[in-house]
Amino acid sequence: MDDTKEYLSGLNESQLEAVTHVEGPLLILAGAGTGKTRVLTSRIINIVDNAHAFPSQILAVTFTNKAASEMRQRVEKYLGDVMGSMNIGTFHSIAAKILRKHAELLGYKSDYTIINQDDQIRLIKQIVKDFGFDEKDVPAKLLLYYINRFKDRAILPENVASNDIGHFANNKIKQLYHEYQDRLKNFNAMDFGDLLLNNITLFNTHLDICLLYQNKFKYMLVDEYQDTNIAQYMWLRILSQNNNNICCVGDDDQSIYAWRGAEISNILRFDKDYKDAKVIRLERNYRSTQHILNIASKLIANNTMRHFKELWTERTDGDMVKVVNYYDDKEEARAIADEIDMLERMKKCSLSDIAVLVRAGYQTRNFEESLNFLGIPYRIIGSTKFYDRTEVKDGVAYIRLLINHDDNLAFERIINVPKRGVGPSTLQNIIQLSKENGISYFAATKMLVQQKKSKSKAMDSLADFINHIETSNHQLKHTEHRKVVEELMEKTSYLEMYRKEDKEDAKDRFGNIKELVRSLEEYESLNDFLQYITLVNDADNVAEDNRVNIMTMHAAKGLEFDTVFLPGWEEGVFPSSKSIEEDRENGLEEERRLAYVAITRAKRNLTISYACYRRVYGDFQASEISRFINELPKNAYQLINNYFNNTYKQNNNHPVIKINKARSIEHAKFGVGEKVEHVTFGKGVVLSADGNVRQVFFEKTGVKKIMVEFLKIV
DNA sequence: CGGAACCGGGTTTTT
DNA sequence: CCCGGTTCCG
Numbered sequence: 013m014d015d016t017k018e019y020l021s022g023l024n025e026s027q028l029e030a031v032t033h034v035e036g037p038l039l040i041l042a043g044a045g046t047g048k049t050r051v052l053t054s055r056i057i058n059i060v061d062n063a064h065a066f067p068s069q070i071l072a073v074t075f076t077n078k079a080a081s082e083m084r085q086r087v088e089k090y091l092g093d094v095m096g097s098m099n100i101g102t103f104h105s106i107a108a109k110i111l112r113k114h115a116e117l118l119g120y121k122s123d124y125t126i127i128n129q130d131d132q133i134r135l136i137k138q139i140v141k142d143f144g145f146d147e148k149d150v151p152a153k154l155l156l157y158y159i160n161r162f163k164d165r166a167i168l169p170e171n172v173a174s175n176d177i178g179h180f181a182n183n184k185i186k187q188l189y190h191e192y193q194d195r196l197k198n199f200n201a202m203d204f205g206d207l208l209l210n211n212i213t214l215f216n217t218h219l220d221i222c223l224l225y226q227n228k229f230k231y232m233l234v235d236e237y238q239d240t241n242i243a244q245y246m247w248l249r250i251l252s253q254n255n256n257n258i259c260c261v262g263d264d265d266q267s268i269y270a271w272r273g274a275e276i277s278n279i280l281r282f283d284k285d286y287k288d289a290k291v292i293r294l295e296r297n298y299r300s301t302q303h304i305l306n307i308a309s310k311l312i313a314n315n316t317m318r319h320f321k322e323l324w325t326e327r328t329d330g331d332m333v334k335v336v337n338y339y340d341d342k343e344e345a346r347a348i349a350d351e352i353d354m355l356e357r358m359k360k361c362s363l364s365d366i367a368v369l370v371r372a373g374y375q376t377r378n379f380e381e382s383l384n385f386l387g388i389p390y391r392i393i394g395s396t397k398f399y400d401r402t403e404v405k406d407g408v409a410y411i412r413l414l415i416n417h418d419d420n421l422a423f424e425r426i427i428n429v430p431k432r433g434v435g436p437s438t439l440q441n442i443i444q445l446s447k448e449n450g451i452s453y454f455a456a457t458k459m460l461v462q463q464k465k466s467k468s469k470a471m472d473s474l475a476d477f478i479n480h481i482e483t484s485n486h487q488l489k490h491t492e493h494r495k496v497v498e499e500l501m502e503k504t505s506y507l508e509m510y511r512k513e514d515k516e517d518a519k520d521r522f523g524n525i526k527e528l529v530r531s532l533e534e535y536e537s538l539n540d541f542l543q544y545i546t547l548v549n550d551a552d553n554v555a556e557d558n559r560v561n562i563m564t565m566h567a568a569k570g571l572e573f574d575t576v577f578l579p580g581w582e583e584g585v586f587p588s589s590k591s592i593e594e595d596r597e598n599g600l601e602e603e604r605r606l607a608y609v610a611i612t613r614a615k616r617n618l619t620i621s622y623a624c625y626r627r628v629y630g631d632f633q634a635s636e637i638s639r640f641i642n643e644l645p646k647n648a649y650q651l652i653n654n655y656f657n658n659t660y661k662q663n664n665n666h667p668v669i670k671i672n673k674a675r676s677i678e679h680a681k682f683g684v685g686e687k688v689e690h691v692t693f694g695k696g697v698v699l700s701a702d703g704n705v706r707q708v709f710f711e712k713t714g715v716k717k718i719m720v721e722f723l724k725i726v
Numbered sequence: 727c728g729g730a731a732c733c734g735g736g737t738t739t740t741t
Numbered sequence: 742c743c744c745g746g747t748t749c750c751g
Binding site: 075076077102103104105129204205207239268269271272371372373374394428431433434435436437438469470547564565566567588589590591594602603606628629 | 740
């Protein structure tokens with residue numbers, strides 16, 4: 013092997029071995045920060061470079077689009093455009109692509125829609141109702157959970173026993189699941205689980221197609237193997253059967269998705285599944301300092317179900333890991349914001365190199381407030397997904413109905429948005445009619461309108477609605493799709509609704525719809541668009557601008573930051589009480605792995621903290637230090653006790669001001685958000701400006717009005 | 727049918 | 742505390 017090649021240079025011994033072991037099954041146990049993406053991409057390049065296969069014969073699977081596009085980019089740097097033909101993507105997007113080609117064989121049309129959780133719930137609620145169950149006895153969310161779990165394990169309705177879930181839903185689980193699948197098929201729709209499930213069915217029932225793909229994918233690479241579920245496992249097994257060239261990369265210590273069906277056993281028994289599998293461990297860490305790795309290893313050592321491995325590094329520089337306690341959750345957030353402010357001012361690190369990682373979404377609020385207060389720009393990753401906003405979902409529903417009139421879920425969502433006088437009773441009539449005649453809601457509405465029994469307002473607006481959708485659909489043949497949608501949103505008065513409303517967020521919503529419409533021009537067709545958006549989330553745009561990153565620990569997987577804050581390490585919050593209640597030992601170990609993931613995101617600075625009191629559900633509760641902190645040896649970190657440091661405690665009523673973008677503009681002249689100092693009052697922050705008078709919030713004494721002359725910028 | 731006023735229940739993590 | 746769902750009234 014010629015290791016003068018650029019893509020091989022700089023690899024350590026095990027990395028090089030992993031890259032150049034071309035034939036046969038290979039498992040790479042890659043600890044956090046050990047350069048696995050580098051190995052994966054070099055491996056692909058090596059295969060192509062040595063003519064083992066054409067790019068189109070390589071399949072590389074990841075879990076997130078972000079990971080996929082990063083891998084694609086890195087490979088393209090070496091191999092250039094040829095990579096267009098390579099199959100790099102998420103399990104779901106690759107499975108979806110395959111199904112577009114063969115949907116007919118399974119009784120779907122190739123333009124099937126992919127539905128999200130929202131639609132799943134909507135559909136399940138209907139079914140539960142139609143079965144005559146009370147929503148309280150058979151909660152839609154729980155039923156959804158069970159159905160998803162079946163799909164994760166590649167279990168079809170016919171293979172479910174009626175008492176598989178104990179006595180849930182009067183032993184009707186099988187029928188409920190069956191009905192759910194039937195209705196989806198009627199809508200020509202699939203949920204996430206179906207994408208994999210239908211692939212497996214396709215391969216099992218059509219040998220020719222199975223062979224086609226087995227031959228096509230000569231080399232397979234799988235990232236984050238510890239997160240695969242049984243369906244994904246089977247899919248990989250089937251595809252790799254012929255060539256046996258499958259390379260899986262993973263880290264059992266980073267398995268944090270058991271709750272959505274991931275089977276850690278997949279990675280633990282890889283060498284039994286694949287005969288003569290080679291196993292290579294990557295243990296040299298290039299990311300973090302020894303202090304940080306030490307904390308991570310000590311913590312994860314408390315888990316019993318794991319392959320032992322020990323990460324090491326040559327980076328012996330850096331500060332100790334800090335463990336800090338605070339009076340309450342607000343103070344914790346304020347102090348961290350202060351610290352971030354200081355780091356930036358001292359030019360110790362730029363904002364985009366800083367991350368605050370929390371256990372659950374609700375915890376981000378305090379940090380938004382405190383960062384706003386100091387005028388520090390931040391971004392929250394994962395929370396407000398563009399496609400999760402009500403108005404965007406409405407817009408998408410219009411598009412769905414526009415190209416597929418049978419999409420009952422979309423129909424139900426928007427039939428009365430904006431309000432057009434179609435209430436529950438009218439909707440009930442439509443549903444009734446649709447059932448009687450075995451037709452879609454849309455067709456039933458058409459029928460209802462044509463019967464014209466009553467000349468009510470509802471009938472008129474329904475007629476208009478039907479008309480608009482149908483004419484728009486015809487227009488698609490000769491008019492640009494973006495134009496058609498734009499017009500439809502006008503005709504149906506959807507845009508008008510937000511134009512009229514004079515709430516603050518109506519403007520945002522209006523803008524979002526406009527942006528949605530605009531983005532359509534980036535797609536060949538509306539079908540392309542729909543296919544894309546369901547499979548993509550916004551973690552892709554971990555943008556480059558200079559902001560603090562706030563996100564959940566789950567969302568942080570695969571990322572790294574110079575400085576990381578891990579707040580809220582309290583019993584019940586982290587480890588989360590839910591996860592322990594659910595599944596005592598397994599739950600706790602998964603929480604510990606999550607902690608391991610979170611810790612190993614940090615390159616240089618790591619601060620873990622907890623609050624002695626926390627607002628929960630609106631009241632104030634004492635909290636207990638997380639067991640995870642207690643599991644760390646005392647000499648492995650520096651303890652900072654801030655509980656009795658009263659600066660924040662006394663001034664619990666900070667006014668909250670929104671000045672997120674103001675910082676750079678007003679910075680120079682004691683602008684809002686500026687940190688200032690006064691000879692007697694000490695440090696403070698400018699709240700508002702009026703002429704040469706500033707209203708300043710001082711940490712020690714609260715709000716005061718001061719002339720600019722007496723202030724100095726800190 | 728739509729809006730306002732009220733009540734009760736829930737906060738884990740997501741392709 | 743925030744939301745979604747329900748109820749009651751015009």
